[in-house]
Amino acid sequence: MDHATESDSRKLLGRLRDALAGDSAGQERLDRVTTIIADAMGVEVCSIYLFRDAETLELCATEGLLPDSVHKTRMRIGEGLVGRVARDKRPLNTADAPAERGFRYMPETGEERYSSFLGVPIQRLGETMGVLVVQSKEKRAYSDDEIYGMEVVAMVLAEMTELGAFVGEGAALAPLHRRAVTFRGGIGQEGSAMGHVWLHEPRVVVTNPIADDPHEELRRLDEAIDSLRASVDELLATADGADKDQMQVLEAYRMFANSRGWRRRMEEDIARGLSAAAAVEKEQTATRARMAQVPDPYLRERLHDLDDVSNRLLRILTGQGSETGAEMPDDPILVASNIGPGELLEYGRRQLRAVVLEEGSIASHAAIVARAWAIPLIVHAGPIASEALNGDLVLVDGEHGVVHLRPEASVIDSFKDKLAMEAAQQERYVSLRDKPAESTDGALVKLSMNAGLMADLPSLDTSGADGVGLFRTELQFLTQSRVPRRDELAQQYSRVLDRAADKEVVFRTLDIGSDKVLPYMKSQDEPNPALGWRAIRVGLDKPGVMRMQLQALIRAAAGRNLSVMFPFIAQLQEFRDARALLYREVEHERRLGHRLPREIKVGAMLETPSMAFAPAQFFDEADFISIGGNDLKQFFFAADRENERVRRRYDTLNVSFLNLIEMINRRCVEAGTPVSFCGEDAGRPIEALVFAALGLRSLSMRPASIGPVKHLIRRVDLGALRHVIDDARASGAQSVRPAVVEFLYRPQTSS
Ligand code: PEP
Ligand code: MG
Numbered sequence: 001m002d003h004a005t006e007s008d009s010r011k012l013l014g015r016l017r018d019a020l021a022g023d024s025a026g027q028e029r030l031d032r033v034t035t036i037i038a039d040a041m042g043v044e045v046c047s048i049y050l051f052r053d054a055e056t057l058e059l060c061a062t063e064g065l066l067p068d069s070v071h072k073t074r075m076r077i078g079e080g081l082v083g084r085v086a087r088d089k090r091p092l093n094t095a096d097a098p099a100e101r102g103f104r105y106m107p108e109t110g111e112e113r114y115s116s117f118l119g120v121p122i123q124r125l126g127e128t129m130g131v132l133v134v135q136s137k138e139k140r141a142y143s144d145d146e147i148y149g150m151e152v153v154a155m156v157l158a159e160m161t162e163l164g165a166f167v168g169e170g171a172a173l174a175p176l177h178r179r180a181v182t183f184r185g186g187i188g189q190e191g192s193a194m195g196h197v198w199l200h201e202p203r204v205v206v207t208n209p210i211a212d213d214p215h216e217e218l219r220r221l222d223e224a225i226d227s228l229r230a231s232v233d234e235l236l237a238t239a240d241g242a243d244k245d246q247m248q249v250l251e252a253y254r255m256f257a258n259s260r261g262w263r264r265r266m267e268e269d270i271a272r273g274l275s276a277a278a279a280v281e282k283e284q285t286a287t288r289a290r291m292a293q294v295p296d297p298y299l300r301e302r303l304h305d306l307d308d309v310s311n312r313l314l315r316i317l318t319g320q321g322s323e324t325g326a327e328m329p330d331d332p333i334l335v336a337s338n339i340g341p342g343e344l345l346e347y348g349r350r351q352l353r354a355v356v357l358e359e360g361s362i363a364s365h366a367a368i369v370a371r372a373w374a375i376p377l378i379v380h381a382g383p384i385a386s387e388a389l390n391g392d393l394v395l396v397d398g399e400h401g402v403v404h405l406r407p408e409a410s411v412i413d414s415f416k417d418k419l420a421m422e423a424a425q426q427e428r429y430v431s432l433r434d435k436p437a438e439s440t441d442g443a444l445v446k447l448s449m450n451a452g453l454m455a456d457l458p459s460l461d462t463s464g465a466d467g468v469g470l471f472r473t474e475l476q477f478l479t480q481s482r483v484p485r486r487d488e489l490a491q492q493y494s495r496v497l498d499r500a501a502d503k504e505v506v507f508r509t510l511d512i513g514s515d516k517v518l519p520y521m522k523s524q525d526e527p528n529p530a531l532g533w534r535a536i537r538v539g540l541d542k543p544g545v546m547r548m549q550l551q552a553l554i555r556a557a558a559g560r561n562l563s564v565m566f567p568f569i570a571q572l573q574e575f576r577d578a579r580a581l582l583y584r585e586v587e588h589e590r591r592l593g594h595r596l597p598r599e600i601k602v603g604a605m606l607e608t609p610s611m612a613f614a615p616a617q618f619f620d621e622a623d624f625i626s627i628g629g630n631d632l633k634q635f636f637f638a639a640d641r642e643n644e645r646v647r648r649r650y651d652t653l654n655v656s657f658l659n660l661i662e663m664i665n666r667r668c669v670e671a672g673t674p675v676s677f678c679g680e681d682a683g684r685p686i687e688a689l690v691f692a693a694l695g696l697r698s699l700s701m702r703p704a705s706i707g708p709v710k711h712l713i714r715r716v717d718l719g720a721l722r723h724v725i726d727d728a729r730a731s732g733a734q735s736v737r738p739a740v741v742e743f744l745y746r747p748q749t750s751s
Helices: 003-020 026-041 080-088 144-162 214-238 244-257 260-271 276-291 297-318 341-347 365-373 409-431 459-463 474-478 486-500 536-541 544-557 572-591 616-621 629-636 655-671 685-693 703-713 718-730 737-745
Strands: 045-051 056-063 074-076 092-094 116-124 127-136 181-184 186-189 192-199 332-336 354-357 377-379 393-397 402-405 444-451 467-472 504-508 561-566 599-606 624-627 675-677 698-701
Touching (some): 003 260, 026 045, 026 144, 045 080, 056 127, 074 080, 080 092, 080 116, 080 127, 116 276, 144 276, 192 409, 214 244, 214 276, 214 297, 244 297, 276 297, 332 341, 341 365, 354 393, 365 377, 393 409, 409 703, 467 486, 486 504, 536 572, 544 572, 561 572, 561 624, 572 616, 616 655, 624 655, 655 718, 685 698, 685 703, 685 718, 698 703, 718 737
Parallel strands (some): 192 332, 354 377, 444 467, 444 698, 561 599, 624 675
Antiparallel strands (some): 056 074, 092 116, 186 377, 192 393, 393 402
């Protein structure tokens, strides 16, 4: 690029800055901007299109097209050449626009006279705000230099749009971050919450995208990169060498901090007239655009790293750290692009009302924490982190996976009604706390809770649970950057037993692999991780960690009862081997002179269909069995529990699945082995009721579900319901749900 181009570009940006200064109205500014750009580019037409809603672009200012078309000409994303630029998020350059695929003639603009067309997206950080277009009569393609120049201008326009420089009349010029927006995402944890946005990473705002002293800006960029390098080197020096993934990420950071290509592009941006911060952001925007397009997960990861590094650099340059001095609202709803379990735990459960993530997944570690806290979690909730501002009102509907940001009054009203109804119901449940879950025909059902954190334990009292039917021990492992030590674990388990007092706690040994990858565990890169090397398979093949965990459990229980169960048992021998391992550790502890548990019960999770058909010895030998319905159902129907497209495809009340559950229950009863159901379905009142009607007398669920489940059980005659279920099955129904719901609507004879 020659110096003349650079100085032309700087002159153009200088003129734009003058046009944007002062307090003229947004429309006036836009008009002036189009005139200046048309003049500087030597073209007849320059137009700016902005979004009026998520789908529709509107012509907001033009030099050269017919003035009457302003605010009238509209197109949807993907429609015509302008819509295509917005959809593809990249420039479109053609000497002969009418011959271009997808060209759409807009008669009201008078554009038929123009042949060449160059459109570039007005975008910042992955968010497209509009399209900047130049056109001319002459049939010519624009040079790479000209395209680059337009991208620099578009970057400035994006920044100014974000800062509110073009606010005016009509939807397209409405201020940003004020509209009501609804996001739809995946449900990580059910529940409803109303509160105010707390951004995990506050947005960085570049207030001066245009600078006139490139030397000064280059110096600032140099300085910032130096301090970025120093901070990455320091992180690398202090990082725990054992944590390979973390080291890899840091190495990637270092590579980018030293990358010449990255730096050269930013230097060129600065030479064109952008400030150092705007140059970083322009490259970050390009990274995000690429990130959305590359299908290769490895490359995407690296682009993600580059995005992180850019963020750090931007924070250094703007002096805007994550500490903004803003105060966390009393009712915070955490909004983030993504968050790790450790960071989430730092917020503490008491504070957060809900969590909404742009990325994340139902099975992510953060999701496991949110689930343990029983606060609503929505994942894949669109670009909410760039749309929301700290303090915005937000409603989270975890039943439907919907998030209302800055909702309209009518939405707030109906949501408040819903919350009030739920609160009234909770009150009713509290009054049931000390009452048994006994049906009207006298069947008693034991309701226990699932837990995974010490913080869950107070729910034992508040929910009225009969015990902890499933303690997921992997949480302590997932939230640390190294394997926890035996004495740490023993202390934790002991505190759990203290807190539970005389109620039973069933500890499940480490269930990792598949989606639950430990930060310090070498990931296996398996083609099908849910069917891969996970849970007890890892425990038996590499028993070191499981043995340490078993020792910790034995020591924690000293003199008290201990219930241990092994996850993901798929054949009898695995159960026998795991149990043998436990008894070897008991022997070991005895030899060391440690006090042993008073009584040890050894159970198995039944979560693969193979075990429903296992030899009778399995049911005889296990001290208890717990049906892991989440996994059992996914394997039974061959439908991935984390895949939104299929995870709800098969009803839990499908007759085949109920037949399976009934058979498992029958085999347990015949063997005299206690059985319970601890998958998520146990916490859904209708499902819970049907399981009880089929004979299950023990269910373990989220603490918040105990009230609703108990309430329903106490109102129903399980024997009568059993007949309804049997009739539905005999009739050839696919699912018994319609018949059960119809039965529940009939007046019940309450005792
Ligand atoms: C299950 O599979 O039903 C279960 C309770 O275990 P998890 O959800 O932890 O896999
Ligand atoms: Mg499971």
